[in-house]
Amino acid sequence: MVKRTLTEKLAILADAAKYDASCASSGGERRDSRDGKGLGSSGGSGICHAYAPDGRCISLLKILMTNFCIYDCAYCVNRVSSHVERARFSVEEVVRLTVEFYRRNYIEGLFLSSGIIRSPDETMADMTRIARTLRQQEGFRGYIHLKTIPDAAPELIEEAGRWADRLSINVELPTEQAMQALAPEKSPRTIRRAMADVRARREAAQDKSHAGKRPARFAPAGQSTQMIVGADAATDGQILSNAAQLYGSYKLGRVYYSAFSPIPDASQLLPLIRPPLLREHRLYQADWLMRFYEFSPGEIAPQGGMLDLEVDPKMAWALAHREHFPVDVNRAPREMLLRVPGFGTKSVARMLEARRHRTLRYEDLLRMGCVLRHAQPFITLPGWSRAPGLDDAHLRARFAAKPEQLSLF
C-alpha cells in the first residue's frame, strides 16, 4: 500500500468522524497558560471556532485515530464490511495536528474517537497515549474528549480519565432489539456497565479523603453519549424515556441525538433515508425541556408516541393542556411561568426579579426577551387584553409550520 500523506489521512479520518454530534468544550477544570510554561486554557463556556455549511459548529478537532474497525455496525461508515478508504494516524501526527491547529486558534482541543483495531484494550491504550503525550510532552492545557471503548480494561479507563476532560461512550441505538440487529458485536449491557464505571470514578475523584487529600482527577467535564435516530423503529417516547434514564443513572452531561444520515457505501441491512433533521431538532428541544424546564419525558411524548413535527414540544404541551392557561404573569409560580411558550429560563428569572418591585405590564415582557407571538394566547397581565381565545379551534394553526421535513434536495 502506498504511504498516505498527512493531508490524505486527515481527509479520511475527518470524513470518518463527522457522524458524531458532540462538540462541547465547556465546563470542567479551569486552566490557563499565563505562566508561559504550557499551551492552552479551558473551563469557561466553550467556543465554536467555525461553522460548516451543515450548520454544525466546529469546536474540537474531531477525528478518528483509525477507521480500520473489526466491528460491523450497519449504520456506521467505518464498519468492517464497508469499502471506504482506510487510514491510521500515528500518535505524533495527532499530537502535531492538535497543537498546530490550537496555536492558530482554529480549535478548543481534541475529540478523539477510533475504530476498534485488534482489540479494545490496544485501541484504548493508543488513544490514551495520545492524550498523555499532549498533556505531558506538549504541556497542552486545552480540552480533550476521548471516546471510550466500552470493553477496555479498567486501568486504561482510569488513565484516560486522568488526561481527558470528558469521556463518552455511545449507546448507539435507542433499543436493545435495534442493537442486536444493527450493531451485532456491541452489547448494551457492557456499554451501560462502562458508563456506570465512569460515573463511579468521577464521584470518587470528587471526594476528598479524610486526610483532606484530593484523589487523582478524572474526566472533570463529565461524560456524554449519543443515540442514532431514525435507523430503527424506536419512537420519540422511547428515546426520551431512555435519555431521562441515562441522565438519572449515569449523571450524563449531555445526550446527543444524531439523525441517521446517508453514508458512502451503505449496508444492505439499512437502506439510506433522508436524515430526519426536524425530528432530531424536536428531540433536542424536548431534551432541553427535561433538563431545564422541569418537564418529565412522559409529559412531552407518551412511551409509544412521536413528537409533533409541526409545533415545538413546549407549544404542543400548552395546546394540549389549555386548562392550565392563561397564566397570570404577575402571580404564577416559576414552574408555571416556565411552561408558557415563548418564555425562556432567562426571561422567567427577569420576571421574578422585577415582580418583587412592581406589577409587570405587557410592555415589560417585550424588553425581557420573551417571544410574545408565542406567549400571547397563554398569558394574562396588565396592558394585554386582546387575548385570542384559548378555545379557538384554529389556535394550533397559527403556530404550526408547514408539515414537511427540512428540505434537503
Place this chain on the structure above:
Amino acid sequence: MQVITLPLIGTVAAWRAEARRLAQQGVRPEEVLWQRGERAADLFAQATPQGATAPPLTLPREAVAAMEGALCHSDPQRFARAYDIVLRLAQGRLRWGDRSDPALHKLLMQEKAVRRDIHKMHAFVRFREVGAPDAPRRAFAAWFEPDHPITEAATPFFANRFGDMDWIIATPDLTARFECGALRFEETRTEFRPPPDATEDLWRTYFAHIFNPARLMVSAMTSEMPRKYWKNLPEAELIPDLIRTAPARARAMQEAAPTLPHAHVAKLRPKRPE
C-alpha cells in the same frame, strides 16, 4: 459645558476615573460632553481628584461589570448614557436591572452586543505563524475586524490561552502585542495582514471533510458565522463550492447500490460479547 476626551487606550478606566470625579463634584449629565480621541495628556491633569464633596459612588458589582462591557460599544452616546445611569443608581432613582428604563435597557442591550462581539473575536481570530517554528518562543500574528472597539477587553483571553508564544492581534482600532508574557496595546497605524501559513491547507482539508453534505443547512451556519467575518477566515473560501456540490453528493450516496463485503471480512469480525 465640560468636554471630556477619553484616551484611545485605557478608555474604560479613564471613563471610570472621570465619572467618579464629576459625580463627586456634583456635575449633572447634561453638563458633560464625552468623546474618545487622542488628547490623552491633559486628561490626567484633570483627573486629579479635587477633594470629595459628594459621597463615594457605590454600585452593585454586576452593574460595574455590565457597564464596563457596554462602554466598549461603538455608540458615541455610551459614555453619557453610562454617566447618567451611574448618577441615578447612586441617588436611588434607578434600580439596577430595571429594563423598563429606556436608558438602562439600551445599555444592557449594548453590553450584550459587545459580549457577542468579544465571543466572536475569541472564535474567529486566525493566527498565522510569523516567526521561525524552532525559535524559543514561537511567534504568530492576526488581523481581525470587530464591530466595536473591544481589543483591550477581548485580548486578555488570548494571553491566558497562548501563554507560551508571542503574538500580535491587529484591529482597525488598536493592536495588542503579547511578548514574553507581557500584554500591551498601541494604536494601529496601518492595516497589517500577516502572510498565509502552510498549516492553513491542513485546516481547509479538515473543514471540507468534517462537513456532511447530506445535512446542508446554510442559514444555520450564517446565523452563527455571518458573512462579514469570512474575509479573515482561511476556511471560508471553500464554503460556496461545498454548498454548490452538496445536493449532488448527498444524492449520489443515496443512489449508490449497497455493496457486498469483501470475503475476508467474516474472519475479522469478533464474536458477540456475552
